[in-house]
Amino acid sequence: MATISTLFSSPNLLRRPISTPKLTLKATPFQKLTSRGSYQRLYAVAEEVAADPDSKAARRVYIGNIPRTVDNAELTKIVEEHGAVEKAEVMYDKYSGRSRRFAFVTTKTVEDANTIVDKLNGTEIEGREIKVNITEKPLLQPDLSLVQAEESQFVDSPHKVYVGNLAKGVTTETLQKLFSEKAKVLSAKVSRVPGTSKSSGFGFVSFSSEEDVDAAISSFNNTLFEGQKIRVNKA
The missing domain is CATH 3.30.70.330 (RRM (RNA recognition motif) domain)
Incomplete structure (x- = not known):
């Protein structure tokens, strides 16, 4: 039976999935990870680069x-x-x-x-x-599934604002709590650097009405939040 190491040495790795009795891995850099398969996928990327230095990941x-x-x-x-x-x-x-x-x-x-x-x-x-940097480095992080779960929970709406210049410590929860003080918030999210839980410095907040959008902008644009003056405008 072929081993994982043998399979990763194949030049056709990036064109077809690799199957084992327990799981299927396809070598795409940012595929969605299940909680069951996340660690297997992360180690697979590392082994791919080691086995084939000329791979797309490298x-x-x-x-x-x-x-x-x-x-x-x-x-x-x-x-x-x-x-x-x-x-x-x-x-x-x-x-x-x-x-x-x-x-x-x-x-x-x-x-x-x-x-x-x-x-x-x-x-x-x-x-x-x-x-x-080379992208296999940020991929080797254990928190990808948590970030993806946060993304999937965001409730989109035609009534939303963009929030820029966020402090690095701002989370989805604190962002939603802030805007809930002045308007009815449907959902909020802080954008993350790919492959990490690190904030990109901006986020989005969605509302149920345009009146809530206007209230959010007038209340929070150019105000201080966790030490930084944030920008709020229609998204």
């Missing part, structure tokens, strides 16, 4: 804290100064359409990925210091 670079004005074309131009790019994708919030200030870049080779990390991590784009 060539996929995370770039965080980029300005909202940077799009795919501009990011590609910046990164290609240091390595060949297969694909560059800036991530956008599905509710507001705003850039989430991070992106993923798939390079042609592992050497390109490593060079990009060495040359760009800690540098600045439009005055913002960016964070650059």
Whole structure:
């Protein structure tokens, strides 16, 4: 019988699922994880990279804290100064359409990925210091299922606000509690850096009516919350 290590050495790993009598793993970087399979998936990514250094996971670079004005074309131009790019994708919030200030870049080779990390991590784009690393590192975190559960519990509504410049310690619960003081809140969420529970510095609050949206903006825009002046506007 083939072992897990043998299966991960196959060059077709990224094109087909791998089956064992107990679970099925498909090597996609950010698939949804069940509580049963999360640890198997995390260790599978690590073993994939170790067994096949040229795998897509080893060539996929995370770039965080980029300005909202940077799009795919501009990011590609910046990164290609240091390595060949297969694909560059800036991530956008599905509710507001705003850039989430991070992106993923798939390079042609592992050497390109490593060079990009060495040359760009800690540098600045439009005055913002960016964070650059290979994506299997943030994947190796045990709290992904909790973050995904929080995302799935958010109740979307046409009546919602974007809340920016949140302090890093703000949670979904404290955000919802704040806005509940002035309006009837349906749901709230704090956006997270992919693969971690770290706040991205912004969130969303949904309401049942446009009157509640107006009340939230007039009550909280440019007010201090946990030491920072927050921005509140219609999403």
